[in-house]
Every structure is written in C-alpha cells, then in structure tokens.
Amino acid sequence: MEALDYHAEERRKAEFNLDEMKIVWAGSRRNYELSDRVARLVASDPVFRKDNRTMLTRKDLFKDTLRKAAHAWKRIIDLRLSEEEANMLRSYVDQPAFTDLHWGMFIPAIKGQGTSEQHEKWLPMAYKMQIIGCYAQTELGHGSNVQGLETTATFDPQTDEFDLHSPTLTSSKWWPGGLGKVSTHAVVYARLITGGQDHGVHGFIVQLRGLDDHLPLPGITVGDIGMKFGSGAYNSMDNGLLRFDHVRIPRNQMLMRVSQVTREGKFVQSDVPRQLVYGTMVYVRQTIVSDASCALARAVCIATRYSAVRRQFGSQNGGPEIQVIDYKTQQSRLFPLLASAYAFRFVGEWLKWLYTDVTQRLQANDFSTLPEAHACTAGLKSMTTSVTADAIEECRKLCGGHGYLSNSGLPELFAVYIPTCTYEGDNVVLLLQVARFLMKTVSQLGSGKKPVGTTAYMGRAEHLMQCRCEVEMAQDWLKPSTILEAFEARAVRMSIACAKSLGKFSNPEDGFAELSPDLVEVAIAHCQLIVVSKFLEKLQQDIPGKGVKRQLEILCNVYALHLLHKHLGDFVATGCITPNQGALANEQLRLLYAQVRPNAIALVDAFNYTDHYLGSILGCYDGNVYQKLYQEAWKDPLNDTVVPDGYLEYLRPILKQHIRTARL
Numbered sequence: 188m189e190a191l192d193y194h195a196e197e198r199r200k201a202e203f204n205l206d207e208m209k210i211v212w213a214g215s216r217r218n219y220e221l222s223d224r225v226a227r228l229v230a231s232d233p234v235f236r237k238d239n240r241t242m243l244t245r246k247d248l249f250k251d252t253l254r255k256a257a258h259a260w261k262r263i264i265d266l267r268l269s270e271e272e273a274n275m276l277r278s279y280v281d282q283p284a285f286t287d288l289h290w291g292m293f294i295p296a297i298k299g300q301g302t303s304e305q306h307e308k309w310l311p312m313a314y315k316m317q318i319i320g321c322y323a324q325t326e327l328g329h330g331s332n333v334q335g336l337e338t339t340a341t342f343d344p345q346t347d348e349f350d351l352h353s354p355t356l357t358s359s360k361w362w363p364g365g366l367g368k369v370s371t372h373a374v375v376y377a378r379l380i381t382g383g384q385d386h387g388v389h390g391f392i393v394q395l396r397g398l399d400d401h402l403p404l405p406g407i408t409v410g411d412i413g414m415k416f417g418s419g420a421y422n423s424m425d426n427g428l429l430r431f432d433h434v435r436i437p438r439n440q441m442l443m444r445v446s447q448v449t450r451e452g453k454f455v456q457s458d459v460p461r462q463l464v465y466g467t468m469v470y471v472r473q474t475i476v477s478d479a480s481c482a483l484a485r486a487v488c489i490a491t492r493y494s495a496v497r498r499q500f501g502s503q504n505g506g507p508e509i510q511v512i513d514y515k516t517q518q519s520r521l522f523p524l525l526a527s528a529y530a531f532r533f534v535g536e537w538l539k540w541l542y543t544d545v546t547q548r549l550q551a552n553d554f555s556t557l558p559e560a561h562a563c564t565a566g567l568k569s570m571t572t573s574v575t576a577d578a579i580e581e582c583r584k585l586c587g588g589h590g591y592l593s594n595s596g597l598p599e600l601f602a603v604y605i606p607t608c609t610y611e612g613d614n615v616v617l618l619l620q621v622a623r624f625l626m627k628t629v630s631q632l633g634s635g636k637k638p639v640g641t642t643a644y645m646g647r648a649e650h651l652m653q654c655r656c657e658v659e660m661a662q663d664w665l666k667p668s669t670i671l672e673a674f675e676a677r678a679v680r681m682s683i684a685c686a687k688s689l690g691k692f693s694n695p696e697d698g699f700a701e702l703s704p705d706l707v708e709v710a711i712a713h714c715q716l717i718v719v720s721k722f723l724e725k726l727q728q729d730i731p732g733k734g735v736k737r738q739l740e741i742l743c744n745v746y747a748l749h750l751l752h753k754h755l756g757d758f759v760a761t762g763c764i765t766p767n768q769g770a771l772a773n774e775q776l777r778l779l780y781a782q783v784r785p786n787a788i789a790l791v792d793a794f795n796y797t798d799h800y801l802g803s804i805l806g807c808y809d810g811n812v813y814q815k816l817y818q819e820a821w822k823d824p825l826n827d828t829v830v831p832d833g834y835l836e837y838l839r840p841i842l843k844q845h846i847r848t849a850r851l
C-alpha cells in the first residue's frame with residue numbers, strides 16, 4: 188500500500204524538476220549523493236535518535252552526547268568515511284558537541300597558526316582523536332576585545348618554558364566549548380611576555396587533563412560554566428571555565444607561524460601580518476554563513492509544509508477551510524525567508540571559494556586579499572545569522588500555537604541557533620569592522636587606488652552617485668541590472684554620506700564612535716548588496732533541469748525586492764529610487780509571491796532533509812501532522828499516570844477546602 192502523503196497535491200503543482208533543484212541546493216551532484224547517503228545513514232541509526240532529548244536532565248543529555256560522539260567516531264572509522272563525509276555525519280547527528288570545537292577550531296588553529304614541525308607533532312594525534320582539543324580565547328571579563336585578554340604566557344629563558352597564569356578573576360577563560368568536561372588540550376590565547384615586554388595576544392597549545400585518568404594537570408582549574416538558554420539545545424555542550432596557576436609548557440608549544448620566541452627569549456615578528464592570529468575566526472565565520480542557510484532552510488521547511496496543511500476560515504458550504512499558505516500575509520512573511528535560504532546558500536558557496544582563494548594566497552605570502560576576506564566573512568556572518576535567528580522565530584509564529592510545542596522542532600532550533608549572533612564575534616562588533624573597511628575604501632577613492640573584489644562598485648562612485656533608476660512599470664524591476672544598480676547606488680551613497688559626516692569630527696575615532704549606529708546600517712547595505720550580486724551571478728551559470736533556473740530567478744527577485752521594500756527608507760532617502768518606484772517594486776513582489784506559491788512545497792523538498800534531521804512533527808515529509816501531534820502528546824511523561832503526582836499533597840487539599848467553603 189502506498190504511504191499516505193498529505194502534500195501529494197502540492198507536490199504535483201511544482202513547475203520544475205525537483206531532482207535537479209536538489210543538486211543545485213547541494214552544490215553538485217556529488218555533494219548531493221554524499222549528503223543524501225550520510226543523512227539516511229544517521230536517520231536510520233537508533234543511537235542517533237533525538238526525539239526525547241528535551242526531556243533529559245543536563246547530566247543525561249551530556250552523557251547522551253558523549254555516547255553519540257563515540258558512536259559517530261566508530262561509524263566514521265568502520266565505514267572509512269572521508270573527512271568531508273565525517274563532517275556531514277557529525278552535522279546530521281545534530282547535537283552540539285565537543286567534537287565541533289575539536290574539528291572546527293582546535294585543528295584549524297594549529298593548521299593555520301602552527302609551523303610545519305608543530306603540524307607534524309600535533310595534527311596526527313588530533314586527527315586520530317588521541318587528544319581532544321578546544322579553542323580557549325574568551326575570558327570572563329573579555330570576549331569581543333581580543334587585545335584586552337589578561338591571561339599571560341611569560342617566557343622563562345632559564346627553563347625554556349612559558350609560564351601560563353590567570354592573574355585575575357576576569358582573566359578566567361569562560362565559554363570555550365568542549366573545555367568544561369572533555370578536552371585534554373586547548374589552544375589558549377594569552378599575552379606573550381618576554382624580558383618584561385608585552386607582545387600582545389598569541390596562541391599556545393596547552394595540555395589540560397591527564398591522558399590516562401582525565402584529571403586536570405597541576406595548576407589547572409577547569410569545569411563547566413552551567414546551564415544555558417532553553418531545554419536540550421546547546422546544553423549538550425560543555426562550555427567551560429579555566430584558570431592557570433603558573434602552569435609550565437615548553438617553548439615549542441607557542442604557535443609560531445606568525446611570530447616566534449627564540450631560545451634566548453628574543454621575540455621575532457615574521458613578515459606574516461599579526462592578524463593571522465585571528466585566522467581561525469575567519470575560517471569559522473565563513474562556515475557559519477553556509478550553516479545559516481541550513482538552519483534557515485530547516486525553519487522554512489517546517490513552516491511551509493505546516494502552512495500547506497493548516498486551514499483556517501473561509502469554508503464554503505461545509506467544504507474545507509483555506510490553507511493558511513494561501514493568505515497573502517502568510518506568503519509575504521514566509522516566501523522572503525524561503526528566498527533568503529537560497530540566497531544564503533549561494534553566498535555561502537561563494538564565500539567558501541573566497542576563503543580557499545585567500546588561504547592559497549597566504550601560503551604564497553600574498554596577503555593582499557586578507558582585509559577583504561576579513562570584511563566579507565565578518566559582515567556576512569553577522570548579516571546571515573541575525574536574519575536567520577529572527578527568521579526561526581518568525582517561522583514559529585507562522586505555525587501558530589503548534590509552533591510553540593517542543594515537537595515542532597522550532598523552539599530547540601531557535602535556542603541552539605541564537606548564540607551564533609554572539610559567538611565568533613558579536614554581530615554588531617563585526618559590522619563595525621566592515622564599516623571600518625568601507626570607510627577606508629571610500630577615503631582611498633581619490634588616491635588612484637582602484638577598489639577591487641566586493642568593493643569594485645565603489646570605483647564607479649561618480650556614476651552611482653548621480654544615476655537615476657529607470658523603472659516605470661512593476662515588471663521593470665525584473666531586470667537584473669536595474670536591481671543591481673539600485674543596491675550599488677544605495678550602498679555607495681550611504682557609505683559616502685557617512686564618510687562625509689565622519690570628516691566633520693576633528694578626532695576620527697570620536698566620529699566613528701558617535702556615528703556607529705549609522706555605520707552599522709552602511710555595513711548592512713554593503714552585505715545585502717553582496718548577497719544580491721552573488722545570487723545574480725549564480726543565475727549566470729548554466730543551470731540544467733526543467734524550470735529550475737526560472738524558479739531561482741523568481742526567488743532572486745523576491746529576495747532583492749523584499750529587501751528593497753523593507754529598507755525603502757534608505758533607497759528613497761538616498762535618492763536611488765522614487766517613492767513611486769518603491770510602490771512598483773512592492774506590486775511586483777506580490778506578483779512574484781503568486782508564482783512561488785505552487786512551487787513552495789517542492790522548493791523546500793529540494794533541501795532534501797530527512798524527518799530525523801528536521802526533528803519536527805509540523806514539518807514531516809508526509810504532512811500527517813494532526814495524527815502525529817495526537818500520538819506524541821500521549822508520550823509525554825505527564826500522561827504516564829491519569830492522576831498527576833502531587834495530587835494528594837497539593838491539589839486535593841485545595842479542592843476539599845473549596846468544597847468546605849462552598850458549604851459555608
């Protein structure tokens with residue numbers, strides 16, 4: 188018997204080749220096949236079940252995380268999975284764990300900042316997980332301001348060692364994931380002191396726990412920092428605290444690619460820019476952009492599928508009510524998020540390319556594209572995570588009351604996701620970095636230095652400052668060059684206006700601080716332009732499959748025009764478009780929503796998420812929502828007994844008292 192599919196009719200409406208769209212989403216046929224195989228492997232393995240984890244106590248949740256990590260490692264070894272497949276497997280397990288930091292930060296820090304001798308010594312042990320590491324940078328009193336870290340690493344030429352010390356309470360390391368209970372080692376960021384001189388913050392490999400008994404080594408105090416936001420969620424991670432009481436490590440455990448300390452204690456700064464000490468953060472910020480598209484796609488998939496099942500109002504002659512997805516307000520809230528998921532996917536692909544390119548250049552001692560890579564990773568990390576965090580909450584609201592149930596998957600997704608707006612750099616702090624980069628670019632415009640890469644449009648500032656948008660009818664907004672020019676003109680005009688305002692301050696730093704809210708807006712306008720332009724570039728590629736390119740064009744237009752509608756004030760105030768052209772953009776947007784509607788379910792099917800990974804009754808593939816919600820309710824421990832525990836002690840006396848007073 189064929190399985191029931193409540194979305195069958197919706198799926199029949201699709202106007203494009205779903206299999207080809209799945210390949211576009213995955214990036215290539217190979218990626219699609221790999222990820223599909225690994226996702227199914229995880230979904231079919233009972234150890235990776237996750238439907239009960241919000242009910243677990245912190246200790247049980249943590250133990251469950253250790254069990255899953257150990258099982259994942261066994262599967263990786265037994266099946267001889269490649270590094271790429273292993274990463275996929277860990278992400279489909281979908282439970283934050285110490286392994287995220289070991290593979291995602293500890294190893295990249297050693298690779299990026301270590302010398303070849305250090306690679307040879309540490310990486311083989313780390314790859315085999317004979318040692319497990321974390322990234323210990325943030326302190327109780329210092330996170331965003333890395334240069335303000337207090338932990339010291341003082342070189343002792345007599346013993347050829349560094350003495351690591353936490354001089355104050357605020358210097359205690361605080362937050363590193365995997366540190367609390369698991370890591371045997373850490374890359375610790377500390378102020379390097381030689382001969383009484385402070386050389387700023389550098390990375391050091393430090394052993395924290397014994398490899399036989401897992402006990403903290405002498406001089407080390409280490410533990411977990413406590414429960415975090417939400418039930419389940421990020422509480423599977425042992426974010427930790429760490430203090431050093433004059434802990435000694437050999438000199439060769441300072442990561443020495445960027446700077447070195449000689450046997451005599453001489454500090455040597457190589458030609459490599461000191462910012463490479465921040466290189467691991469650049470790497471992780473780049474991965475966070477792709478992850479944003481995944482998290483957003485998950486939330487949108489749940490809200491779209493549920494919106495097609497849910498019906499409210501409008502029943503004619505006892506017929507069915509209207510599917511809520513047919514309400515224009517539902518579409519105007521949901522479809523821009525669907526379009527954003529695709530937009531972030533493509534900008535994530537591009538950012539990965541940019542990162543690979545800058546890494547190759549760095550290896551050849553070409554540091555010219557580092558500022559651009561920093562600005563792009565910082566800005567896009569900030570922009571995509573802020574949008575995604577808000578979007579998950581919007582998707583919860585799009586699912587009405589049932590969205591608030593834990594088994595909708597949305598509360599936990601939200602709780603796990605929101606710290607991305609803070610970790611790897613607070614989003615506002617990162618946008619201010621982008622703004623600095625933009626102001627510097629504007630200040631160099633007259634110098635003959637041609638802006639390149641994502642700021643190349645500033646080289647056309649003269650034209651963009653005075654160009655006029657030629658839109659006369661709604662459909663004129665479908666022209667890629669019209670959209671691109673409007674976004675470029677808005678970004679350049681906002682940048683130059685801010686630069687002019689900055690020029691009025693005698694002290695530039697005072698000006699930057701005073702105008703920082705405006706500068707953040709400038710950075711956002713620039714980042715939105717990048718996303719729009721990369722989506723348009725994607726559409727220049729050969730995209731096979733019936734109707735696939737057409738759907739992507741529609742989504743690209745939805746993405747751009749919804750931003751234009753949302754930030755109409757910027758576009759009109761800078762004179763890039765007239766209020767009437769703004770109204771025409773909105774008119775076109777409504778027409779586009781109508782084109783997305785029949786394809787909505789297939790567009791979320793293209794994400795190819797298993798029900799296991801989605802973890803949502805509202806988003807399940809077959810759409811059999813009500814029966815599943817009903818069955819699930821009975822599994823709640825409160826329903827184990829008909830009369831609740833506590834009835835005799837607390838409820839009955841009140842009820843009896845009520846009867847007595849009623850009799851009086």
Ligand SMILES: CCCCC/C=C/C(=O)SCCNC(=O)CCNC(=O)[C@H](O)C(C)(C)COP(=O)(O)OP(=O)(O)OC[C@H]1O[C@@H](n2cnc3c(N)ncnc32)[C@H](O)[C@@H]1OP(=O)(O)O
Pocket residue numbers: 287288291292322324325330331332333334364462463465466468469471557558561609610611612613616620623624627
């Ligand atoms: C696996 C996933 C799980 C993730 C779990 C979470 C992990 C974490 O959260 S780890 C900790 C992350 N911490 C942060 O992200 C801290 C954020 N703060 C910073 O990155 C920095 O403190 C700063 C960039 C905000 C400021 O650094 P500072 O040294 O004070 O620099 P200036 O603002 O004075 O800039 C000087 C110069 O350097 C350029 N620059 C800054 N960062 C980078 C970089 N990463 N790469 C390249 N260049 C960088 C900056 O643009 C300035 O350039 P110029 O203007 O040309 O001088």
Ligand SMILES: Cc1cc2nc3c(=O)[nH]c(=O)nc-3n(C[C@H](O)[C@H](O)[C@H](O)COP(=O)(O)OP(=O)(O)OC[C@H]3O[C@@H](n4cnc5c(N)ncnc54)[C@H](O)[C@@H]3O)c2cc1C
Pocket residue numbers: 288322323324325328329330331332361362363364421426606609610611612613614615616619
């Ligand atoms: C779940 C989670 C996991 C983490 N994992 C790790 C880890 O593995 N390793 C690690 O080392 N760290 C980790 N961190 C720490 C994280 O990197 C920091 O919390 C983050 O960098 C933000 O720094 P902060 O906490 O000091 O925020 P603060 O800088 O104190 O931010 C507080 C407020 O001040 C504002 N602010 C700060 N500076 C400025 C400024 N210059 N201009 C304008 N506004 C400003 C911010 O916008 C924010 O609103 C983790 C954090 C979390 C939440």
